[in-house]
Amino acid sequence: MSDVRQTGGAGGAGGPALRSRAWFGPADWNGFIHRSWMKNQGVPHRMFDGRPVIGICTTRSELTPCNAHLDTLAEHVRRGVYEAGGFPVEFPVMSLGETLLRPTSMLFRNLVSMDVEESIRANPIDGVVLLCGCDKTTPALLMGAASCDLPTLVVSGGPMLNGRFRGRTLGSGTGVFAMNDDVRAGRMSAGEFFEAEAAMSRSAGSCNTMGTASTMASLVEALGVGLPHNAAIPAVDARRRTLAQDAGVRIVEMVREDLRLSRVLTREAFLNAIRVNAAIGGSTNAVVHLLALAGRAEVTLTLDDVDAHGHDMPLLVDLMPSGRFLMEDFHYAGGVPAVVNALGDLLFRDAPTVSGRTLGEVCADAPVWDDRVIRPLAAPVRERAGIAVLRGNLAPDGAVIKPSAASPRLLRHRGRAVVFDTIEDFTHRVDDPALDIDETCVMVLRGAGPRGYPGMPEVGNLPLPRRLLARGVDDMVRISDARMSGTAYGTVVLHVAPESAAGGPLALVRDGDMIELDVEARRLHLDVPETGPAGLAARRAAWTPPPPAAVGGYQGMYVSHVLQADRGADLDFLVGRRGSAVTRDNH
């Protein structure tokens, strides 16, 4: 049995001094306490000899069904850490599942990021593997880790297998929205609806569409913070466990190389993420998450970068919600490495990755095995498919739309506003026969921003009025300060900033006002004069802010500190990198 070394702890020849030595190195009574209680888990004395201590940060929870299998992956990360001579320690953080959390998981993303940041910093950890996979767990863990800035590597949980129902492919989320329309229009029975539930979610893993979870797992690769094929290997595929073990090996090497997150999360990495997001048809939610993460990483990134660097990108990947295939197909077709390779010089190929090689090197020669799923650059699913950033007197600080999920005929539209003050107001009135609405109208929802809801829920893809659905109307322009699920689709303008609860012009819209959307011109205009008795100035003067959506507790803190969507809806005091130093001992 080796002795605990009192000096060194360099994690290998020539490596950096390890912060875990401050806990486990000393032969004094503090060192005794730090080691002794760990030994109650059967940890041998030799584990405290100066080897890198690797945190495995997990969001495993039975209340986050898409992350419920992460214990298996943690075991394989652990194997890799041991294999490379490290000391793995698994720790949980609050988990955020999209499907159950109320009022919205987004409200808690920043809370989890605090949990992650403080858990890493406060513990004897030299490097960390982030195990995550639902929409918010990925950005939350990355944000917290970025503020701490240790060597960090993400392992995603992987997508569910393809859903199949009565001969049809059923994609997570996307299928629900379509079948909900069918039920509302009387084309599907409740019994069939229940049967479809089990057909859609039939294996461990995250949503199998290119929703937010798959988007963020793909951007993990594009940002360089995960290993190749992190996004698309199905959760239950044995190769996902191999990837987890490889990650365990690699994080130990990263500690020895002192390859910190800040060396990977460069501006080029973020621009690569924006571009890959366009090419995969990724979620609008990526915008708020990338902006928030860039804020933590102290990288300059603005909402306008999303349009400037993403909008002209071609859509190569034909996945639901806007396309035909699912993540399992995407993996068989070559996954993110094949997309990166196909994009060629449209990406910053020299961007570093956690692998120690550049993104270009990692993905060089990655083949496309099915060009129906991943199209060639010369024949994309759609040209210029990235998220567009709109501005105008209705969204002075910007709003976003995903043109690839919208109806081309509505990308330029002028229509009469039908305004809903809250999502409850919408639900209450949308099917009321007395509601004066037709397919040319623009549905406006407010009170659903970060501060107003609170937490900016995914309600922006408002269901269409039942009587219009029955007439075959399949899309209408919708505008809100909310987000929408990455699995949703439609001509939906989202993330309007400032939000209505913060006094944004969305608060001033009235029924009957004319609204002009022109995506090509990037314009979102409320056609109401500034002056005059019903002008915007008069309306603004008469406007009173709504009472705070939450008082006291975390939610009270959230509503008083949350930034607007164009800043990623982070809490103002969490922006930035605070490092991993802890100067005082606990005993």
Ligand code: FES
């Ligand atoms: Fe968790 Fe979709 S609900 S990945």
Ligand code: MG
């Ligand atoms: Mg979601």
